[in-house]
Amino acid sequence: MGVTITPLHPLFAAEVSGVDASATLSQAVLAALMEAIDRYSVLVLRGQKLSDDQQIAFASLFGPPEINIGAHRAASQRRLARVEMADVSNVNPANEVHRRDDKRRMFNLGNMLWHTDSSFRDPPGGLSLLYAHAVPSRGGETEFADLRAAYAALDDETKALVADLHAEHSIMHSRASLGFTEFSESERAALPPVMQRVVRTHPGSGRKTLYLASHASHIIGWPVPEGRLLLRDLIEFATRREFVFVHHWRAGDLVIWDNRCTLHRGRPYPLDERRDLRRVTTADHAAMAEKAA
Ligand code: OGA
Ligand code: MN
DSSP states (O other): OOOEEEEOSSSSOEEEESOOTTSOOOHHHHHHHHHHHHHHSEEEEOSOOOOHHHHHHHHHTTSOBOOOGGGGSOGGGOSOSOTTOEEOSSBOTTSOBOOTTOHHHHHHHGGGSSBOTTTTSSSOEEEEEEEEEEOOSSOOOEEEEEHHHHHHHSOHHHHHHHTTOEEEEOHHHHHHTTTOOOOOHHHHHHSOOEEEESEEEOTTTOOEEEOOOTTEEEETTSOHHHHHHHHHHHHHHHTSGGGEEEEOOOTTOEEEEETTSEEEEEOOOOTTSOOEEEEEEEEOHHHHHHHHO
């Protein structure tokens, strides 16, 4: 079966057909996928049938999966056995939809802010692979913004301004910005803030990209309010509609995105409906080397 790549947006995002992510892939197919990721940043594979183990095995072809930050939770609080799996669902281990004030729901609501996965970790997120087991009858889309295109569209003055800046990223910051501050001392200690460049070179394409997220709280060396305003301005610019692709989920969709050069956010959906999405994210070890250089 041949691999077909069909663009979904004028700037980025493509649908890939002819790939069964549960099967053993040839080197040629894997190379075609990697090339497509470097070109399009977001790939949509429809009609997949994946167990958690198969999703993790497929993700591992692109890099070492990170251990999810929810893995430390007590087993009784966790629905999914594998520590590589982020539970992006609204379902508890008893298979019931979370109550409105459930702590896990509060935490996952942070996914509705524009972000890139694990920018608050060292190493940060590389690729994310999100697979849909069940989707609500309406809403619950995931939106993506193209940060390479946004960087290219900045005026020269702004490019010069941001060229050498670093931002501090923390999961506590993005959650606190929504009024969610219920982190224990051990959670805080396990996830200290990290510094990230605001402009990076995307390794697969050599193109410059912004690197932004709701997790970014301020610019190193700048007064906090001034840096926070700049970060807000940059996210506002980068998420103008012309830079955004909207994915409408169906059960069986596997979406792969490159956290190094995109932002994403989830959209609301009916409170009482199940949405069971599960994510594996690879660790971007190359980013650490770039930062140290
Ligand atoms: C994620 C995420 C958004 C969504 O899985 O990393 O941000 O639409 N998801 O669920
Ligand atoms: Mn995310």
